[in-house]
Amino acid sequence: MTSDYAVLAEDLTKFYGPRRGIEGLTLGVEPGEVMGFLGPNGAGKTTTIRLLLDFLRPTRGRATVLGLDPRRDKATLHGRIGYLPGELAFPGRERAADLLRFLGDARGGVAWSRVTELAERLDLDLTRPVRAMSKGNKQKVGLVQAFMHQPALLVLDEPTSGLDPLMQQEFLAMVRDARAAGQTVFMSSHVLAEVQQVADRVAIVRDGRLAAVERVESLGRRAVRSVEIHFADPVDPGEFAGLPGVGDVTVSGPVLKCTVDGRLDPLIKAAARHEVVDLLSAEPDLEETFLSFYYHSEGAGDATRAGA
Amino acid sequence: MLPALVRKTWRDDRRALAGWAAGVAAFTVIYTSFYRRFQGAAEMKQDALPKGMLDFLGIADMLSAAGYLQATVFSLIGPLLLLMCAITLTARTIARPEEDGGMELLLVNPVSRRAFAGQRLAATGTAVTAVAAVPWVLLMVIVPAVGMQIPLSRVSAAAFGLVALVWCFTGIAFLVGAATGGRGMVLAVTGAIALATYLANAVSGMAGAWGWLRWLSPFHYFIGTDPLHTGWHPAELLVLVAAGAATTVAGVVLFDRRDIGV
Numbered sequence: 001m002t003s004d005y006a007v008l009a010e011d012l013t014k015f016y017g018p019r020r021g022i023e024g025l026t027l028g029v030e031p032g033e034v035m036g037f038l039g040p041n042g043a044g045k046t047t048t049i050r051l052l053l054d055f056l057r058p059t060r061g062r063a064t065v066l067g068l069d070p071r072r073d074k075a076t077l078h079g080r081i082g083y084l085p086g087e088l089a090f091p092g093r094e095r096a097a098d099l100l101r102f103l104g105d106a107r108g109g110v111a112w113s114r115v116t117e118l119a120e121r122l123d124l125d126l127t128r129p130v131r132a133m134s135k136g137n138k139q140k141v142g143l144v145q146a147f148m149h150q151p152a153l154l155v156l157d158e159p160t161s162g163l164d165p166l167m168q169q170e171f172l173a174m175v176r177d178a179r180a181a182g183q184t185v186f187m188s189s190h191v192l193a194e195v196q197q198v199a200d201r202v203a204i205v206r207d208g209r210l211a212a213v214e215r216v217e218s219l220g221r222r223a224v225r226s227v228e229i230h231f232a233d234p235v236d237p238g239e240f241a242g243l244p245g246v247g248d249v250t251v252s253g254p255v256l257k258c259t260v261d262g263r264l265d266p267l268i269k270a271a272a273r274h275e276v277v278d279l280l281s282a283e284p285d286l287e288e289t290f291l292s293f294y295y296h297s298e299g300a301g302d303a304t305r306a307g308a
Numbered sequence: 309m310l311p312a313l314v315r316k317t318w319r320d321d322r323r324a325l326a327g328w329a330a331g332v333a334a335f336t337v338i339y340t341s342f343y344r345r346f347q348g349a350a351e352m353k354q355d356a357l358p359k360g361m362l363d364f365l366g367i368a369d370m371l372s373a374a375g376y377l378q379a380t381v382f383s384l385i386g387p388l389l390l391l392m393c394a395i396t397l398t399a400r401t402i403a404r405p406e407e408d409g410g411m412e413l414l415l416v417n418p419v420s421r422r423a424f425a426g427q428r429l430a431a432t433g434t435a436v437t438a439v440a441a442v443p444w445v446l447l448m449v450i451v452p453a454v455g456m457q458i459p460l461s462r463v464s465a466a467a468f469g470l471v472a473l474v475w476c477f478t479g480i481a482f483l484v485g486a487a488t489g490g491r492g493m494v495l496a497v498t499g500a501i502a503l504a505t506y507l508a509n510a511v512s513g514m515a516g517a518w519g520w521l522r523w524l525s526p527f528h529y530f531i532g533t534d535p536l537h538t539g540w541h542p543a544e545l546l547v548l549v550a551a552g553a554a555t556t557v558a559g560v561v562l563f564d565r566r567d568i569g570v
Binding site (some may be wrong): 056075079081083085087093094103105106107 | 316409411412414415416567568
């Protein structure tokens with residue numbers, strides 16, 4: 001069974017002393033699949049990734065990557081993985097080109113044309129020292145080194161962090177190309193929107209536990225957005241709490257905050273009875289809506305069982 | 309072709325290495341080339357300093373060539389410089405990249421953990437050895453040139469002792485870094501051991517009751533045998549080499565077992 005998965009975690013658990021990193025993670029990533037690994041900061045995403053790469057050793061359970069044991073087969077395995085660290089720091093003070101040449105040589109040689117092609121794609125100047133680069137450019141160097149040897153598995157920790165929107169789109173295109181080439185991608189993120197665009201499935205972690213694994217198609221319907229309305233005068237929360245699709249209403253003086261599931265119309269009609277100063281509507285934030293949905297529903301399930 | 313990691317380690321350390329090599333070379337050349345001019349002054353200095361102080365500084369006499377060489381290059385500043393070089397550079401093998409985050413991209417190289425640690429230390433170890441051998445190479449030229457009457461084989465014995473001493477402390481520094489991943493830890497622990505064992509050796513020479521302390525001190529195995537007067541002492545030198553080797557092996561094993569970058 002193990003060799004059927006590109007990544008397989010079985011009851012994977014890591015405690016740092018008493019502090020929980022990840023607990024009881026059981027998850028399989030199919031070969032050729034793009035899996036998003038979602039969760040708020042501190043949920044255990046990076047811990048999981050470091051376990052897969054054998055930087056950390058599990059407290060319990062085990063991981064199998066490309067059918068190999070991360071510890072015993074480290075040498076073989078790391079030649080077949082492209083890894084982008086979440087906290088990206090580069091060894092040495094050399095130019096990007098020299099650093100990439102070293103990383104390429106270490107992996108048994110990478111065609112230089114492949115490196116320059118990726119650098120062009122990401123609009124990255126390889127002649128500059130990596131240390132002097134902006135966060136976004138460092139991230140591009142990180143991406144180039146992860147993709148350049150065309151590894152069977154890409155493990156990317158917060159890959160779009162620091163990239164501007166145009167480069168984020170280019171990165172997503174690189175992920176699509178990787179999938180088309182049969183590579184497996186396991187990428188962590190705390191932004192639902194970017195993962196939605198490329199992933200086949202998403203796994204959601206919260207507080208060190210796997211909350212859900214879903215196909216991406218079934219995610220879109222849960223588009224709950226958060227809305228904030230600033231009125232000229234204080235308003236009564238009761239006016240808004242009962243509206244269809246409106247939830248989590250909080251009012252502090254003239255400012256109303258709530259979530260809206262579905263159409264905005266009922267809320268707008270109700271708000272129009274007052275003088276509106278400002279209206280802010282944000283894309284659903286993963287932390288606020290999607291994750292809390294799973295978190296609360298899980299919690300509710302436990303409560304029900306406890307009561308029965 | 310050397311492993312990419314070894315070449316990378318040298319490249320990252322090249323400035324520090326050049327600096328240390330230049331510093332050690334300058335120190336060796338400046339001190340020894342004063343030999344002739346120093347002869348008169350040495351007599352005064354010898355008389356001015358109390359005997360206890362001279363013993364503590366590891367200076368037997370400053371009048372003979374061997375005494376002068378021992379007092380200048382081999383007693384305090386020479387070992388101090390080289391140990392600082394060895395400890396700070398060895399702290400770079402594992403502890404520093406682990407602290408500043410560069411470790412992850414180094415460690416994803418397709419080699420085993422043990423091979424990784426071994427290659428890092430091999431690179432730094434050879435570089436540090438080269439710096440530690442600078443006095444040796446220079447003294448082979450300077451000693452005859454300034455007319456010091458010491459057989460070169462004895463100078464070699466002392467100079468090799470310096471290299472072996474550096475190996476010993478490189479091993480200790482590597483062990484601390486590989487086991488803890490803390491740069492401050494490497495500098496503090498290894499520095500404290502160096503200081504404590506230096507004092508142990510110095511004190512043991514002065515107070516008879518504490519004579520046994522010297523057996524615990526790497527400095528005793530390096531210079532306590534008085535190589536400039538008595539030549540090679542393979543057994544003592546072997547102790548230093550063995551200590552370096554044992555700490556290296558322990559470091560590799562512990563690095564292989566622990567979590568990285570927590």
